[in-house]
Amino acid sequence: MKGGYTGKILRVNLTDKSIGTIPTEKYLEFGGGHGMGSAIFFDLVGDQLPFEAFDPRNLIILMASPFSGTSTPGSGRCDVQGLGPMLYPIEWFGHSNFGGRFTAQLKFAGWDGIVVEGASDKPCWINIVNDKVTIESADGIWGMDTWDTQEEIARRVIPSLKHGEWAEVDDDNYTTQVPAVVCCGPAGETKSRLGALLQGPGSQAALCGFGGVFGSKNLKAISAIGTGSVPIADPKAFMETRLWYRQFQWDVDNPREGDRFISGMYRVSAGAPSGGNVTNGQIPLVPARASACASCPRGCRMRLASGDSNESVCAGTMAFGGFGGGGNLKTTRKNNDLMQKYGFGHWQLIPTKNYLKSLYDRGLAGKGKKIECDLPLDQWDSPAFPDMLMEAMATRRGIGNDLTEGAARFAKKYGLYEDDLKNGRLRLTYWGTSDHYDARIEVEWGYGSLLGERDLMLHMMANYPLHWMAWSGDPFLTAEQAAKLYTDAMVPYNGDEFMADYSEKGIYTDSKVKAVAWVKHYEKFWIGAGGFCGWRWPICITCTTEDRRGPTPEGEPRFWNAVTGQNLSFADAMEIGHKIYTLDRSIWVLQGRHRNMEVFPDYIYDQPAMGSEMPMYIDGKWKYDAGRGRKLDRDKFEDWKTRFYKFEGYNPENGWPTRNTLEGMGLKRVADTMESKGRLG
Amino acid sequence: MSKSKKTEKKEITEKKKYSRRDFLTIGGAVVAADVLIATTPARVATAAPEVASYPASKGYLVYDSKKCIGCTTCMLSCSLVHYGEQNLSLSRIQIIQDSFGKFPDDIKIAVCRQCVTPPCVINCPVGAAFVDTENGNVRRIDQEKCIGCQKCLEMCPQQPHRVVWNHYIGKSSKCDLCIDTPYWNEKGDQKETEGYDVNLRNEHWLNLGLVENSTIVPPMYKNKPSFKVPPKPKAKAKS
Numbered sequence: 001m002k003g004g005y006t007g008k009i010l011r012v013n014l015t016d017k018s019i020g021t022i023p024t025e026k027y028l029e030f031g032g033g034h035g036m037g038s039a040i041f042f043d044l045v046g047d048q049l050p051f052e053a054f055d056p057r058n059l060i061i062l063m064a065s066p067f068s069g070t071s072t073p074g075s076g077r078c079d080v081q082g083l084g085p086m087l088y089p090i091e092w093f094g095h096s097n098f099g100g101r102f103t104a105q106l107k108f109a110g111w112d113g114i115v116v117e118g119a120s121d122k123p124c125w126i127n128i129v130n131d132k133v134t135i136e137s138a139d140g141i142w143g144m145d146t147w148d149t150q151e152e153i154a155r156r157v158i159p160s161l162k163h164g165e166w167a168e169v170d171d172d173n174y175t176t177q178v179p180a181v182v183c184c185g186p187a188g189e190t191k192s193r194l195g196a197l198l199q200g201p202g203s204q205a206a207l208c209g210f211g212g213v214f215g216s217k218n219l220k221a222i223s224a225i226g227t228g229s230v231p232i233a234d235p236k237a238f239m240e241t242r243l244w245y246r247q248f249q250w251d252v253d254n255p256r257e258g259d260r261f262i263s264g265m266y267r268v269s270a271g272a273p274s275g276g277n278v279t280n281g282q283i284p285l286v287p288a289r290a291s292a293c294a295s296c297p298r299g300c301r302m303r304l305a306s307g308d309s310n311e312s313v314c315a316g317t318m319a320f321g322g323f324g325g326g327g328n329l330k331t332t333r334k335n336n337d338l339m340q341k342y343g344f345g346h347w348q349l350i351p352t353k354n355y356l357k358s359l360y361d362r363g364l365a366g367k368g369k370k371i372e373c374d375l376p377l378d379q380w381d382s383p384a385f386p387d388m389l390m391e392a393m394a395t396r397r398g399i400g401n402d403l404t405e406g407a408a409r410f411a412k413k414y415g416l417y418e419d420d421l422k423n424g425r426l427r428l429t430y431w432g433t434s435d436h437y438d439a440r441i442e443v444e445w446g447y448g449s450l451l452g453e454r455d456l457m458l459h460m461m462a463n464y465p466l467h468w469m470a471w472s473g474d475p476f477l478t479a480e481q482a483a484k485l486y487t488d489a490m491v492p493y494n495g496d497e498f499m500a501d502y503s504e505k506g507i508y509t510d511s512k513v514k515a516v517a518w519v520k521h522y523e524k525f526w527i528g529a530g531g532f533c534g535w536r537w538p539i540c541i542t543c544t545t546e547d548r549r550g551p552t553p554e555g556e557p558r559f560w561n562a563v564t565g566q567n568l569s570f571a572d573a574m575e576i577g578h579k580i581y582t583l584d585r586s587i588w589v590l591q592g593r594h595r596n597m598e599v600f601p602d603y604i605y606d607q608p609a610m611g612s613e614m615p616m617y618i619d620g621k622w623k624y625d626a627g628r629g630r631k632l633d634r635d636k637f638e639d640w641k642t643r644f645y646k647f648e649g650y651n652p653e654n655g656w657p658t659r660n661t662l663e664g665m666g667l668k669r670v671a672d673t674m675e676s677k678g679r680l681g
Numbered sequence: 682m683s684k685s686k687k688t689e690k691k692e693i694t695e696k697k698k699y700s701r702r703d704f705l706t707i708g709g710a711v712v713a714a715d716v717l718i719a720t721t722p723a724r725v726a727t728a729a730p731e732v733a734s735y736p737a738s739k740g741y742l743v744y745d746s747k748k749c750i751g752c753t754t755c756m757l758s759c760s761l762v763h764y765g766e767q768n769l770s771l772s773r774i775q776i777i778q779d780s781f782g783k784f785p786d787d788i789k790i791a792v793c794r795q796c797v798t799p800p801c802v803i804n805c806p807v808g809a810a811f812v813d814t815e816n817g818n819v820r821r822i823d824q825e826k827c828i829g830c831q832k833c834l835e836m837c838p839q840q841p842h843r844v845v846w847n848h849y850i851g852k853s854s855k856c857d858l859c860i861d862t863p864y865w866n867e868k869g870d871q872k873e874t875e876g877y878d879v880n881l882r883n884e885h886w887l888n889l890g891l892v893e894n895s896t897i898v899p900p901m902y903k904n905k906p907s908f909k910v911p912p913k914p915k916a917k918a919k920s
Contacts, residue, residue, distance in 0.1 A: 069757075069767060070757065070767050071752075071753075071754040071757035071758055071761070071767060073754075100780075104753075104769075108768065108769060108770075147781060151781070163777065163779055163782075163789070164777050164789045164791075164840060164841060165840060165841050166841045166842065172846075172848050172851075173770065173848050174770060174846055174848070175769065175770050176769075176775045176777045176791070176841055177769055177777070178778075178779070200780040200781075201780055201781050227768075227769075227770040227848065228768065228770075229760070229764070229766035229767060229768035229771070230766060230767045230768070231765075231766050232761060232765060232766055232767060235761050235762070235765040235766070235864035235865070236864055236865060236866050238761065239758065239761060239762060239864070239865050239866070240866060242754075242758065287784055287785075288784055289747060289748075289749070289750065289751075289784045289785065289787070289788070290750045291750055291751055291780075292750040292751055292752035293752070294752065294753055295752055295753065295754060295757065296752050297750070297752055297754060299750035299751075299752065303780070303782070303783070303784045303787045304783070304784055305783055305784045305785070306783065307781070307782065307783035307784075310780060310781060310782075310787075311780055
């Protein structure tokens with residue numbers, strides 16, 4: 001291993017308090033991050049599946065990537081893996097990632113990742129200071145909100161640390177940096193299935209309920225601080241690549257220019273500051289700086305002069321928009337911060353509270369109603385209500401005890417799940433995670449989520465570049481130009497422009513099979529194993545260059561090879577992505593996955609879509625169209641699935657990976673385990 | 682005879698008219714450094730008798746702290762080009778931030794001021810810290826001569842001190858305005874270029890996404906150019 005890796009993965013057993021290491025080299029074939037995490041999960045507990053997420057046998061894995069701790073732009077996400085208690089009806093092996101500074105500090109401390117096993121008998125936290133790792137008592141911390149937890153742990157790690165000064169971390173090693181702490185909040189402590197992990201004020205691992213897994217293990221936090229180096233295999237090539245990448249950055253001399261466009265593509269593609277923080281995007285209520293995760297030149301978050309809603313973005317800041325204060329931005333920011341402090345995952349809090357409101361509006365929830373509710377639902381629009389709601393959920397008090405199980409389980413308890421999912425009142429499209437972009441139109445999002453384990457949550461695939469550009473009303477590319485240019489970057493399937501055809505016909509084609517496979521493989525390698533941010537990569541088209549081409553597919557392998565010293569092509573990496581996806585899928589199969597389960601809720605097939613502007617090839621011409629009124633066709637989608645399974649090397653009868661496919665990928669041990677469980681495709 | 686309060690106030694006002702960038706622009710680096718030192722909560726601001734013998738550095742890193750997004754790319758690039766690896770603790774630029782803090786006090790940017798009266802140079806007992814008259818008078822530390830006594834760290838008047846401790850080799854280092862960058866292809870032209878402004882080279886740092894002097898102007902922000910779909914690369918079918 002020449003560069004990028006530190007060479008060892010931390011292994012902590014909270015039951016017997018043992019601390020060990022796993023050599024990174026053992027899992028090098030999976031690239032890093034998510035790929036290594038999946039393989040470690042399979043090797044340690046795969047043969048024991050199925051079991052539940054709150055079982056001490058569940059692992060919580062936090063993986064860095066070779067890019068973490070380097071200045072590779074838009075990288076360094078931390079991939080969190082394990083059985084996800086939020087997912088439904090089965091707590092799938094899931095993943096969620098967060099930004100901030102955690103993986104950078106983890107790498108500087110000398111670790112490529114962390115695997116936590118077992119459960120502690122008492123509340124604890126893990127302290128990583130370079131190569132010294134200890135399990136500490138969480139006395140005085142357990143019960144704190146996520147912000148206070150981070151501050152208190154940083155103080156305990158480096159008592160002499162003062163803002164703006166050098167501090168001695170350990171023997172003769174100094175830093176000016178604050179320890180990076182990832183923690184659960186009160187929600188996680190009570191095993192809320194909506195519990196998130198927080199790093200900094202607003203970087204969340206929001207999906208899957210990993211805050212609850214921390215709580216189930218009596219694990220409050222993990223802190224990392226390091227003074228070491230991340231080796232770079234070819235520093236000169238890396239520096240040259242980093243400077244080459246500047247052409248894809250936003251105009252730093254004119255940062256507000258991007259804001260003249262009302263919607264995402266221009267701002268996001270140019271990476272303009274404030275592209276995501278809607279709580280301060282409408283009116284410059286207070287001065288703010290664009291704020292970035294480690295190594296990212298985009299700076300999609302903000303830090304405000306008021307200090308509230310720092311580093312919260314998009315869904316985080318929208319969770320309470322128009323709710324509790326009726327759209328007052330100051331109140332919205334305040335409630336956003338409460339959500340972050342309690343440690344709730346924004347993306348699942350939104351449908352849960354929305355569903356509660358719909359039940360109230362339908363006369364089903366409230367005092368003396370079918371669903372007896374001790375919260376003052378008639379005060380829904382009061383600025384104080386969100387706090388009442390979240391406090392009840394975090395402490396499992398009254399109706400909060402049911403709500404904190406998430407919308408799916410809440411509805412199931414009251415006998416409403418099947419009907420409300422069917423009629424679309426409960427919009428949980430993918431495995432208990434919320435509706436997002438329209439599965440009938442932006443199908444790589446919909447299909448990609450259904451063929452995964454939760455909402456895809458990867459905007460820079462086709463979502464921002466194609467949909468948001470068209471939606472702006474002022475696209476800088478015609479539909480034909482967009483389709484051709486975008487698909488040119490989709491190596492190894494490049495050259496098929498119909499991968500970007502979102503017409504009624506186009507969503508069922510073999511081209512769309514390739515497009516969804518490309519999304520899944522990119523998701524697993526570049527986003528998962530590489531730790532790239534899905535709000536930044538891939539960049540197939542951009543408004544910042546003359547020819548509108550982004551750095552994809554050239555940039556990814558240039559950075560990868562400069563950092564690691566490997567000689568990986570983009571297509572090679574996508575093959576590894578295919579392998580990781582197949583491994584993940586094998587784990588889901590061991591948990592009970594079958595193609596018969598990979599169907600959308602009825603409303604996706606039976607109710608017309610509102611539409612979503614995308615490139616479409618209609619009557620022999622490319623155009624932007626919304627596809628308004630479209631319903632997904634059950635038979636055509638099932639036929640599409642059959643072709644997708646075959647394309648990926650899975651048995652089309654059940655969607656399970658075959659021995660040939662697994663062995664061809666070097667996954668014989670996975671095939672053997674699946675065969676022993678009667679689950680081989 | 683002491684100055685009148687009016688005179689003192691006028692002088693203070695005159696000084697306040699200048700930003701750090703103004704000092705550089707008007708070639709007043711001497712004045713700038715003096716003011717910076719005078720206004721910094723210095724632990725030690727040594728005025729040695731030989732102060733006049735140090736020619737002023739032709740430049741030092743400037744920044745716009747309000748544009749900084751805290752990505753630390755400059756820090757990592759600094760350690761990369763000097764040491765071939767990425768390490769925040771070895772960086773001669775320190776970006777110190779409090780994610781929970783309030784703008785603009787959430788970030789402190791610490792770069793070497795290339796002091797006119799450089800305490801690191803003055804107090805080095807072995808002459809390892811020196812003024813490089815062949816490279817824009819930048820204050821440097823000769824790693825071969827450094828004995829690791831940390832005197833330069835102690836005497837640096839800035840908080841945090843701008844001299845950086847290299848714990849791997851037990852020696853001090855400091856910002857050399859990228860004169861000695863063995864891990865970067867772009868280097869070494871100051872010696873041959875008469876009148877070269879050392880600071881210009883460091884636009885590279887500042888362009889990495891955090892501060893100023895960007896030359897990137899996306900075409901979309903100008904007149905929209907005519908667009909043609911570039912030639913299609915040869916398709917690669919999946920085998």
